Amino acid sequence: MEITDSGGVAAKYGFLYQDCVAAWLATEMLMDREMRAVRVETVDDVDIVWAGFTEFIQVKAAAEKKWTPTTITDNSTSTAVSSAKSKSGGKPRKKRIPDSSMVHKSMKQANIPIGKCRFRIVSAERPTGLLEYLRVLPTSRVGRPGRQELVDDLNQRTANFVAASKNDIGHWVDSTWWQVYASVHEIELMGIKNIRNAALEVVGVSLSSDVAAEAIWRDIVYTLTKKSALSRKVYCEDDKTYYRNNLIDWFKSEILIHEKSAYTNTKIYANKKLQPILVHLHTHAPSCGSITRCGKVMHQHYSIRNYRYSHISESVIKWIDEILLMPEEIADITGISTSDRYRILLSRLKASMSELGDFLGKVLLHSCIRSQHTSQPIPASLYIEKPFEVKVLENVHIVPRASGGDELWVGFSHLYNGSDLAECLNNLRTILYTDIIDNIDSARSKILEIKQDSYLLQHDIDELLETSQAFDIHLNRYRFIIFLGYNSILLTEPETPGYEPELYTETKKLFDNFSSDLKTSGFGEVVIDLHLYPVPNIDRLLSEVKKALEKACA
Structure with missing residues (x-):
């Protein structure tokens, strides 16, 4: 008996090919934020849930299959036998199942609105003849010949078939992309490249x-193989779906497990262990319920009834490289020696000590954003000459979001030693409004100019920074922050136990006053956070930080 690869072996290869296609598409999802999920064996072989549409994918592994207009429109045969006799010898023949061809099945997957349905075919063998047109990406077909000939041919073969959702052959042709990958190995290599x-x-x-x-x-292949094997009768669609959020979370942990000792010289902000200087104590929301204002109370605890000035000052030292060095200097790829790099840091540190309050406020706000949101900072203030400096460039961060686009957080800080906090807050608020009106376009342009993507993780904030578009087109993806450190009589030396409820009341009153202009200022749709940092004694804090910095400079 002749030995062949037909039957079970070929079927198993087909399943492996399909699972690898699903896994490769999942790896595409790692980098493509528009892809929200990959589903297996739910509607079609594989479905991709995109941000604005769903793509139904048929996977065809048979390498010996010839894909022509005839093969994709031939209806399947059933196991039942027709009573009609064939012309050749009167032998019974199998029944044809109406509207069961590859084209029919694909078209039937569409739902309303059909404009949000797309199709793809992934096969080991390339299509021939008129079907070659489908190998061109649909967005690149303008002016390409062959469309009408293919539509006419398929209409003739399918008797002008129209699916239940009212999508016709023309819609299917315009919405279908045919990709060819000859082997599982080729697909594996693409997936591994995506992972790297x-x-x-x-x-x-x-x-x-x-x-x-x-x-x-x-x-990833194993996960999708398991999901594809789940019965649709027993399990729901959710069980057979791999969501991008879940994949990303798992992927990050796996990468760090596999590469515990790895360190990249370019993505300098990704692997730093982020130890916060301050902790988050309370969150305040406006009484009107607006989501565009948020008050956060930052705090540092007492230790044996003594305020932790030393902890704050020592922690500041750990953050100064990100504040005072440019990305290429932190990465140390500019060719400068370690001693030269230290001298650069030292000279900038000494210059910063002349404006210690501004410097400390900048470090504290930077630490708050970085440690709470694992943000990617853009050290914009280092690139701005003093006469041209704008306030909104003091702290600039890219804050990642799983969906809906990354956010750009910009803010400035102030340590206040006076007694009229309400007046101080009103002044800071006015400064922010003025900066947004007068400087936001120049700030956006400067950020786009100096942002060095080779040192940053993947992000999508460039569209926020293009000054050809108005700033408020992407208003919901901006967050402005004012950080205010101030003396609070509730924080005493030594500690007076039980001050927390009164501190909550004090900071809530300050925040309510700050957000009282929501309906009258014209800035009600701008997202603004107020970070309040009550301290027992600002002067004592600055003194302790100065000592730590002088020790570092020695």
């Missing part, structure tokens, strides 16, 4: 070898 790219761009780790990428690839 995502490790650097999403996590900030440059994988030292393919071993980790291959292990992660196998895990």
